[in-house]
Amino acid sequence: MIGLALKLLRDELSHYVFQNKRPTDSITEDDIILHNIALMESEGQDLNNKIVITLVNTEEESTLKNGRHTSKTISGVRYIEPPVFLNLYILISATLGQDLQDAYEFALHRLSLVIQFFQAKKTFSVKNSPFTTISSDNNIPQEIKDELRLNIELYTLTFEQINHLWGSLGGKQVPFSMYKVRLVKIHENTSDEAPLIEEIERTENSN
Template structure:
């Protein structure tokens, strides 16, 4: 589900950038890509250079939605099923506008424009669902990757200078123009269920609580 959700956003972003890129920019559909930005320094073949690279750098569980009911009614059998509640994840996506070898000032300016388009794209569309993304191939009914519950909410995540230093230090590369987005909420749930036992009998047990009565003490 993580891969499909990120791919879904990547394809939506790709179409937007290709239509709105600056005059003279040669960005192609495949140049907006998913990739490990930490491999940029050792990219001898140039697969990650002069591209817009989307990398997953962190994820966290949405704790506010953690407690759910594990019992559900099976509409086919009318019986009860035990199904673990889904896990909702927040994805931290790094959008890096990489530079070519021997980059010039024009290349850097072009990278900044691409990054601005990323921010502009997410500013213009706050919520992503299959219903409001009809051009996505995932909106085709033949794809069983998503359902109507797909609801992604990207928000710009601002890092401090210290966090930026740690981030690019852990990635092992030189900093390039980038923006980070926190994407809520990616749902992950196993389809494995088990039948829940039916309650066939209720036993009532009364116990006297409190101190003994006076007549019990005298006997």
């Protein structure tokens, strides 16, 4: 589900950036990618001149932690662990083109488009995202598609947090923004079923 959530955002963002890029900008929809930005300077990795979406942290949504463990069925009671609702912290980086004279300016403009896109649209589902390929993927169950509902908000870091973040990623800082993606639902479709208790027997101890 985490991969699908980020793919949904990538598909929609890719279309928006490509449609609103500058005429002289050579970026394509395939240049908005899901990748680990920490590998930007690794040999064999070409992450230059792209918009890179990286998952940097996950946390459980504590307000939804205590869900119901049982549900009634025709034959008894079904016991199931409640789903985990996650908040995802994603880093969106506009990397620089090595051969472009105005690489930094292009990166800043692309980052502006990213912020502009998420400012205009904060809630995502498969139904309200016409440019994602998830909707036409028959390998994904319809139930999963219906459950995919994301709320996006800009997450501001302090200078100390920024320094620690890029230090842990091991790369040079590029123009970026961070977003908190709320309520990614994770659950396993397994459960135990027990019959209803219809009668209680009492036994008396004789001394």
